[in-house]
Amino acid sequence: MEQASSNHTLQAEIDALKASLQQTNSQLEEAQYRLEEANDMIEAIRSGEVDALVVKGEDGHQLYTLKSSNLAYRIFVEQMTTGAATLNRQGTILYCNSRFASILELPLEKVAGSVFCDLAVASEISNCNELMNAAWVHSGLKRELNLITSSGKEVPVLLSLQAMQLEEGLFMSVIVTDLTDQKKQQQLLKEKNIALQEAQETARELNANLEQTVRERTKELYSNQERLSRILETMAEGVEIIDTNGHLTYANLMAQKILGITQSETDDHVYIDPKWQAFHVNGSPLPENEHPMAIAMTSGKSVYDFEIGMQAPDRERFYISINAAPIRDEQGTIIGSIGTFTDVTHRRKSIQQKDDFISVASHELRTPIATLKASLQLLGRMKENPDPVMLHRLIDQSNKSLNKVSVLVNDLLDTKKMSEGQLQLNKTCFSVAVLVNDCCQHIRATGNYEITYEGDKDIMVEADMDKIDQVLVNLVNNAVKYAAASKQIKVRVVREGKFAKINVVDGGPGIPQDRLSNLFERYYRVDTKDNHYSGLGLGLYISAEIIQKHGGKIGVESKLGEGSTFWFTIPLA
Template identity: 35%
Template sequence: MPTVYNRENIGSLIDIEALYQYAPCGYVSFIPDGTIIKVNHTLLEWLGEQEDDLLFKKKFSDLISKGGNMHFEMFFRPMINVHGKVKELSYELMGKEGEILPVLLSATTIRDGNNKIAAINAALYEITDRKKFEKELVIAKKQADLERKRFAFLADLIPEIIWTADTYGHIDYVNERFFQYFNIDHRIVHSRRLLLRIHPEERKLFMTEWRACFGTGRELNITLRLEGEQGIHKWHLIKGAPHQDEYGKLTKWFGSCFNIDDHVKALQKKDDFISIASHELKTPVTSLKASLQLLDRLKSEIQSKKIISLIDQAIRNAGKVNTLISDLLNASQMSQGQLHLNKKSFYISEILKDCCNHLNEDLHRVTFEGDVSLTLFGDQDRISQVITNFINNAVKYAPQSKIIKISVRQLSKSIKVAVIDDGPGISKDKQEHLFDRYYRVDSNGAQVSGLGLGLYISAEIIRKHDGTIGVDSSPGKGASFWFTIPLSEE
């Protein structure tokens, strides 16, 4: 029959002396003058001492380093006499072989009938690992301070503005170039004053983008004008990237601010030239097309097959030239903010077939997915232009893709249209530049026509509709070019 334990017999299971002797901490008792009267096995083992060599022969202060002895006399004794206890005082014990053992000491007193201290019981906690950690922490802190100073030194040498911000979007560091450009006193960074330095036309856009990036954790990338010395605004490219720790937690934002004023003004001059040249070319090309159309109607009266072939070739080339000029004019209008939209509600099915009419069905076949009967609210011609551009790119860069899919789906607050091919796909490093002006993907060394403006124009059209545009692709797995348009405002 098993033994039943209760409060009366539970004491038989506990060996108080063994608990004292082999506790994970050291125990020592000494009288007011410091003479040791009791010590446990754990402390003897730490010190490499024998009990008979300590009891009534040595004082507790004999076990402490010289520096610790001064602290023991000046702090421990007054505190124990006044309060009757001390807690976690740091000392270094000296072992028999000269080794040093860092400990934390906590002690209480035992008093006699006259309320005088009869003995002091002390518990010692070995903190070698803790001391090592604290030392490593100090070294790490010094190293971090050194790296921070090195970062600040290098950042101050850079001719562009460098900044960091906390997870809430509050700027907590800027380099020397920041104070030079804005001509303000060092270490004084007022967010509201900085906002006033942004050109009024871009201020609201910046605030919206800033809050969106810090709210979602996506990278910041925005171009705007900043007011420097003498009240002159110059174009800058502001970039910011979030930094995450090893657990994926957002801890910091690092950013830069590049002065691109000369670059922007050079682009504006080029756009002005392109706009003027395109307008000048538009008139003679229109006349040329009219003449070619007249010749096309007279082909039945022409006997020479060679001349008929040349007329067809001239019509095709004139169409290409006209398309290039239209792209240049569109790009010029968009860069100057002159793109105007004629928004209305229309069925997406009204434009899908028109976008595919020019395809050779023997080479490419278009299939539809989703709900093509959905209604879009936007500029019908411009949306058609975007879809046509996506289809043309699928034909141009994925000529072996026999099937081109057009997907139309309704999301919670928008409608998504995607053109999907089974071509060679696009690498990640190229995807981020696809919607830049004049950028063309190198199609494995093959020559492709165009100015690299189609996707740029498409992106501007979608942004003007308050939508989003993008591409999902990876090498060898085709590409899906898509855009979203907010649901009808009706």
């Protein structure tokens, strides 16, 4: 009886153990399934199929996710022409755009998960860490730093750091502006144009998906406007959004600055404003339907690198380059357009100045060369029966033509030297009175003008005598050219501290005030509708460069109807 009871108890225990083992096996199978599912999820996150990031640290894997409310942030940042990254408190990159990855010459997946300061050159890692620590306390810091690319090249950048309180916690937004082009500003115009073309191509590539992005994320863009505005206000490009009626619904700070409008004026502004005038780059009026913002809405396609001129009330004409794309709602209906633009006025003026200069140079060289050619042809015909009077006149005329060509060529060579920083000075001590007496003999020889010296004749200066003579001749020639009716030109010399101030005074018609600030610019000429003057517009520019090289100053004072006074200062001996 006891044996049967014992067997029954043993069997019950065996059955219980079997049930427990079966339950354990089931739990193991379920755990294995969950483990495989977790591994699949982590791999999907890593491959970009899920909006999240797995970062491995000392405490194991940490999972960071981007909620749907943050997707608009990520999509917009992806279209920025500057680099952008989001960091956690440990400095780990949770997200970055393609531009930042391209700066580092790394694939996007190689950058995400990296420690930001590890991407700096070795000598600046410590400074980077100090900057990051400070930025968590004092948001809005900006600092220059050198990053290192995958190929070992150093890239100078400007970091703009902004701590942001998001739903998931406190994060750091970093805007990374590549300063490589800025560091090379002093290169020649040709190199600038090449760099500009490359930059435009890069911008074209970065904006290739703008239309699709705007269509997919319009709803998220508006719902996250407050968060996105923080990024928009740090952009170097203007950003504007208009509705189908042409009303401006949004303009960031840079757009307001370029367009010259305030935030309060934004609601009343339209992209084709009757008070404003829009032009093609050739100067012809720009019809409303040809504006890039209108083209984007009517065609449903993006527009890139479209340059237009703008003439705002009480403002000089300026030029902008626009990228525009249509905005669609969830049903695909176009409800407006978005545009990014930059001020290209300086570039456009440089191109126009270059074209004008080539035209003027061709004309100015053609005239003396044609005169020289004609004189030589006449001399050739006279070789059998020369006329002494005519022979002397033709030789004198040929010399004048050659001298004019020589002056033009020398101005071009001097300008090239100055642009390359190769202007050399040979300083000596000399008397200003002697310089004034010896220079401009060609003007005195005509008998049409009287050049008088006023002031202390014992003033000695330390400078390059040939270069100062060139400046003085330029100013006197300038007085003769623009004040032909003034037969007396005064050279007045005074002491001003450690400098001698030399004034060239004429009694001509004077120069309008709105032109005085441009007189010393390269290629600038004071032509009017009534008068056209010869020359390349380089004389005053060269004079200004020479005086600045001496550590002096140059300027002009003029009143209409009372004449002009051009002056410069050079150090006393």
